Amino acid sequence: PEWRLGARQAHSGTHVVHAALREVLGPTALQSGSYNRPGYLRLDYGWTKGLTPAQMHEIEEVSNNALRADLPVSWDYMTLPQAKEWGAIALFGETYDDSKVRVVEIGGPWSRELCGGTHVDHSAQIGTIVVTSEASVGSGNRRIEAYTGVEGFNYLARERDVVSELNLLLKTKSDDVVGRVSDLMERLKAAEKEIARARTAQLLASGGSIAASAVDVNGVQLVAQRVPGVSGGDARTLAQDVRARLGDAPAAVVLIGDADDKVAVVAAVNPAGIAKGVKAGDLIKELAPVVGGRGGGKPDFAQGGGTDVSKIDTALGMVATLVAQA
Incomplete structure (x- = not known):
């Protein structure tokens, strides 16, 4: 009996929310699908844009005003033409034969729908309707979700508890x-x-000491260093700074950083270094796979990433050879 009561509340609540949607948004906001279980309902409807917080609040208010009014819930059997003449809404593009259909109404003409489901006897028996979310479920379709009955009160109680905890943490009202x-x-x-x-x-303060570690490789000033705890964005900034400190003579900078178990590989080459045949993009294409990743870029700057921190020293050991070959 308790389970059935919850199902009746959710099913009738779906009709109420549908009527509230049409009242707030207009008669074109028609249901295209629904699902309900004891204490919960979701309703899909045709609409092209998301609801504003004010619209969601109004839909919830209209719904609960209908519950407060304790509207009578009734049903009757009639032919489909009679149901259409009566203003009942048929959903989902269903087809009906010439036999009689069941029309459920809540509050008279306010909500009249073809429906074969179980319902409460008066709208107040739904208890409460608490709208919790509204989102898109496809082009031209939206979904609104809500709790009913005791589940609605439980949801509000949980929200109240969250606010109470925030009050204590923030020492505010x-x-x-x-x-x-x-x-x-x-x-x-x-x-x-x-x-x-x-x-x-x-x-950047460490850029000077890193630049001072440059070694000559076939006429190219090469810096190849590991920079622990440095992520991709910071490694990029540092590499560009070190390249600038090396001046106009042919120069190439390769820095490999590791942070949060991820590897960042960056290479920066100045114009004179590019003229000698050294290209940042080519260096990264060779080095990134060694550390379990990939990357690329332009001749003057390139970057990549990987996940194998244990291979950083191996990659650094390849840089001088790659520059010499270039």
């Missing part, structure tokens, strides 16, 4: 939670930017 979280997010973004600036400054 419910009305101030959104503003407080927004403020914290802005401060976090500012802190992350400051950390990024400091990290970049620290990296």
Whole structure:
């Protein structure tokens, strides 16, 4: 009996939400599919754009006002022409023969649909309708989901508990939670930017010592180093800085960074180095597969990535030979 009551609440709730959709959006917002189980419903309907928060709130309010009004729920059998004349809605493009069909109405003409399912006797028996989400399910189709009855109250209770926990964590009141979280997010973004600036400054400060490690390979000043804890974006910045420090003489820079068990390989070559035959893109195409990845780029700059941190030294050991061959 309890299971059946939940099913009746969800099924009648689907009719109520459908009527609320048409009231808020207009008569063209027609159901194209549905699914319900005790305490839960989802309804697919034809519509081309997402609902605004205000529209979702209004649909929920219209639905619950219908429950509060304790509208009578009734059903009758009639021929299909009679049902159409009565204003009943037939769904899903179903075909019907000349036999009688079942029409369920909630609140008279407010909701009249062809339906063979089980329903409550009055709308108030649904208990509550809590709209939880609305999303696209394909071109020209949207889906709205909701909880009914005790499940609806349970959902609201869980939401209340989340807000209560946030109140304790943030030491604020419910009305101030959104503003407080927004403020914290802005401060976090500012802190992350400051950390990024400091990290970049620290990296660039090491550029001089890295450039000083350059060795001559057939007339090309070559830097090939491992930079622990450095990810792709930072490795790119550092490689370009080191290349600039090497001046106008032929130069090539290869840096391999490792951070979070990922490998970043970057190569930067100046115009004089390219004229000697050394190309960054060619270096990366050879080195990236060694560390379990791939990459490429232009003659002056290229980058790649991999996942095999254990092969970084092997890749670095290949750089001088590749430059000499080029």
